[in-house]
Amino acid sequence: MSEQDCAGTGKATRQGLLGAGTPMCAGCGGLQALHQIYDLVGDKTVFVNAAGCMTLLSIYPFTPFPGSWLYTAMACAPAGAQGVRDALDVLLAKGRIQPEQDQLPVVLTGDGSAYGMGLSATSAAIDRGLDFLYICYDNEGYGNTGHQYSAATPAGARTATSRVDGYAGIKKDLFAIWSAHRPAYVATAIGTEPADLARKLKKALSLSGPRLLLVLAPCPTGWGFEPARMVELGKLAVKTGIWPLKEYSDGQVRHTQVPARRKPVTDYLQLQGRFRHLFAPVRDTDKLTALQRQVDDYWEHID
Ligand SMILES: Cc1ncc(C[n+]2csc(CCOP(=O)(O)OP(=O)(O)O)c2C)c(N)n1
Ligand code: SF4
Numbered sequence: 675m676s677e678q679d680c681a682g683t684g685k686a687t688r689q690g691l692l693g694a695g696t697p698m699c700a701g702c703g704g705l706q707a708l709h710q711i712y713d714l715v716g717d718k719t720v721f722v723n724a725a726g727c728m729t730l731l732s733i734y735p736f737t738p739f740p741g742s743w744l745y746t747a748m749a750c751a752p753a754g755a756q757g758v759r760d761a762l763d764v765l766l767a768k769g770r771i772q773p774e775q776d777q778l779p780v781v782l783t784g785d786g787s788a789y790g791m792g793l794s795a796t797s798a799a800i801d802r803g804l805d806f807l808y809i810c811y812d813n814e815g816y817g818n819t820g821h822q823y824s825a826a827t828p829a830g831a832r833t834a835t836s837r838v839d840g841y842a843g844i845k846k847d848l849f850a851i852w853s854a855h856r857p858a859y860v861a862t863a864i865g866t867e868p869a870d871l872a873r874k875l876k877k878a879l880s881l882s883g884p885r886l887l888l889v890l891a892p893c894p895t896g897w898g899f900e901p902a903r904m905v906e907l908g909k910l911a912v913k914t915g916i917w918p919l920k921e922y923s924d925g926q927v928r929h930t931q932v933p934a935r936r937k938p939v940t941d942y943l944q945l946q947g948r949f950r951h952l953f954a955p956v957r958d959t960d961k962l963t964a965l966q967r968q969v970d971d972y973w974e975h976i977d
Contacts, residue, residue, distance in 0.1 A: 689713040693738030697730045701901025703908055704728065704811030704891035707865030708782075711809060711887070714875045717741035719778045720758045724751040724792055726784035727818045728811065742777065749791040752799035755779035755806045778807060778879075785812040785826035788888075789846050800855040800884040807878060808886045810848070813893035821896030828916075829968070830961055831948045833896070840951060848888055853922040858883035861921040861930075864890045866908030870919055870930055877921070890917045898947020910942040915969045918976075929976055936973065939966050 692712040698705045704727065720742040723729055732743045746754040758779040765771045783792060788810035796808065815821040815833050823833040825846040832840045852860045858881045863871040871889070878885040892908050894901040911917035912931060916939060919931040940962060943949040952958045952965075 691717065691740065693740075696738050698727065699893075699895045699901070701894040701904040702727075702891070703865055703893060703904050704784075704813060704889070706904070707811060707863070707871065707889045707891060708809075710865060710868055710871055711875060711889075712739070714872060715778065715780060715807065715879065718776070719780045720744060720755075722746055722751045722754040722758060722779055722781050724748045724781070724783040724787040725818070726787065726816075727813070728782055728784070729818070748783075748787045750795050751781045751783050751787060751792055752795040752804065752806070752808070755781050755808075756799060756802070756804055759804060759806065779805075781806060781808040783808075783810055784817060784824075785810060785814060785848075786816045786824045788812070789825040789848050793851070796852075797855065800852070800857050803883055805882045806884060808884065810886065810888050811891040812848075812888060813891040813896055814845070815893070815896050817893055817896050821893070830943075830952060830965055831897075832951060833948065838951075840949070848886075849920070849922070852886045852888075853927065855884070856925065857885065859885040859921070859923050860888070861886070862888045862890070862917065862919055864908050864911060864917060864919070866892075866905050867912060867919065867931070874921055874930070877923075881923075896948070898950070899945050903945060907942065907945055910937065910945070913937045914939045914942045915973050916942055918972065932973075932976060936969070939969055 692709050717740040722744045724746055725748045729745060731738055737743060744754055762776055812826050814826045814828060815824050820834045822835040823841050827833055827841045828845045830840040849860055849862055859878045861874040863874050875887060878887060890911055892904050899907060912919060913933050915933055915936040920927055920929045944953055952961055
């Protein structure tokens with residue numbers, strides 16, 4: 675798909691289909707992305723949401739969604755999406771709804787579900803070739819319950835369950851795990867790069883089968899930064915090379931932005947309370963050098 679095919683997506687992202695007045699935190703990067711995503715997927719969708727921060731969006735009888743919303747347990751949103759798809763197919767087959775009334779099941783989960791508890795159900799849904807869109811807003815922790823570490827937490831980040839030296843593990847590569855299933859489409863994105871996000875979503879919507887949009891979600895509450903700096907931080911995630919923007923389709927991975935001169939990772943890390951222990955009271959040069967090397971190693975193999 676060319677950039678020209680995406681002409682008008684900028685306008686589409688400003689419709690404001692998702693209603694205002696939600697109980698999400700100020701400066702929530704996940705919510706910022708969801709506003710853009712909803713404007714593009716539209717209201718002929720059934721959002722299937724695994725327990726997490728976004729669950730607070732829609733609590734009966736209040737909802738910011740003009741379309742449909744189904745709440746599931748953390749591990750089983752893809753199974754919920756399968757049920758929605760099957761029900762719609764039965765209604766279509768019986769003529770109780772017309773093809774133009776069909777709806778797209780859209781899974782909406784945090785990283786705790788997407789990288790961990792829900793991964794088995796996700797893998798099975800991809801194996802079955804389920805026709806669905808999967809949105810993961812990745813705030814790199816179990817946000818809704820106080821930001822405990824998840825399999826998406828980056829090395830060195832302090833969380834509610836890794837308080838002293840920060841998380842000793844390595845962020846799981848969900849993009850690679852999805853791609854290994856050879857689904858229709860996989861992409862990373864971030865709300866602070868709206869044209870890139872819109873182009874990828876439009877491409878995903880033009881395809882059928884399992885499709886993932888993995889969206890980094892800067893989280894002022896869990897990451898420890900001022901809500902007003904969310905856009906700055908999101909842009910730094912891309913400019914430092916920490917969050918590579920890329921897509922997978924037809925067996926190929928393509929980077930959609932290659933930062934020409936990457937900023938040092940410390941520009942990104944030092945704005946966040948979860949990495950403060952790497953800078954004070956004593957600068958942890960070894961850890962910071964190792965984190966920079968991880969990023970450099972990744973990009974060394976990219977054209
Ligand atoms: C099986 C199970 N364990 C624990 C919980 C409690 N719980 C509700 S939301 C949540 C955090 C989910 O984290 P994530 O998927 O990353 O989404 P976020 O909260 O960050 O939006 C947890 C642990 C639950 N709902 N189900
Ligand atoms: S905890 Fe983080 S992800 Fe959850 S609503 Fe607040 S800012 Fe958004």
